[in-house]
Amino acid sequence: MDGDTSVTGAGEIRKGTTLTVSGDDPWEADFARLQKRYEAEASFGAALEIAARIGVNSWLVEGAAGIEGSASTAWHFGGRIVENGDGTQRTQRKYRFEGLRVRGRVFLATGSTENTQDDGGFDTGSPDTIGTTQTQTRVVTENIFWEGPLDSMLIDPSGSTEWQDV
Numbered sequence: 001m002d003g004d005t006s007v008t009g010a011g012e013i014r015k016g017t018t019l020t021v022s023g024d025d026p027w028e029a030d031f032a033r034l035q036k037r038y039e040a041e042a043s044f045g046a047a048l049e050i051a052a053r054i055g056v057n058s059w060l061v062e063g064a065a066g067i068e069g070s071a072s073t074a075w076h077f078g079g080r081i082v083e084n085g086d087g088t089q090r091t092q093r094k095y096r097f098e099g100l101r102v103r104g105r106v107f108l109a110t111g112s113t114e115n116t117q118d119d120g121g122f123d124t125g126s127p128d129t130i131g132t133t134q135t136q137t138r139v140v141t142e143n144i145f146w147e148g149p150l151d152s153m154l155i156d157p158s159g160s161t162e163w164q165d166v
Contacts, residue, residue, distance in 0.1 A: 041094075076098075114141075
């Protein structure tokens with residue numbers, strides 16, 4: 001049985017300014033519409049992978065049954081404050097949950113294993129010393145005769161990638 005987990009995260013903080021200049025209004029009116037944005041975003045993800053295998057090996061039959069799978073999810077958060085040149089400000093947020101997804105497969109397999117060993121010797125050129133070599137070879141053949149895929153969203157995604165007013 002094998003298992004592995006991972007958790008990742010990333011974040012970013014940005015400060016920006018937007019100014020839209022039009023040809024019809026005086027410059028003072030354009031500067032009055034100057035906006036300052038302070039944004040922060042963070043993402044967190046997690047994944048779990050697991051694999052289990054049970055094998056049977058006898059002189060008559062060799063086979064295995066197993067399950068392999070993974071579960072993954074991620075959360076994305078963001079917040080920003082937009083300050084307008086006229087002194088007003090608004091707060092916005094963004095939240096998205098990617099859901100909880102499970103993927104994997106269940107399988108039954110038959111196969112064979114062939115082991116060979118070769119012992120050999122060679123003369124080293126000295127009357128007192130003889131060298132030996134040993135070679136081992138293992139060939140595994142596996143045929144999957146039944147496999148069932150698994151792909152399910154246990155918890156549906158929610159939220160939006162767009163900024164929402166608070």
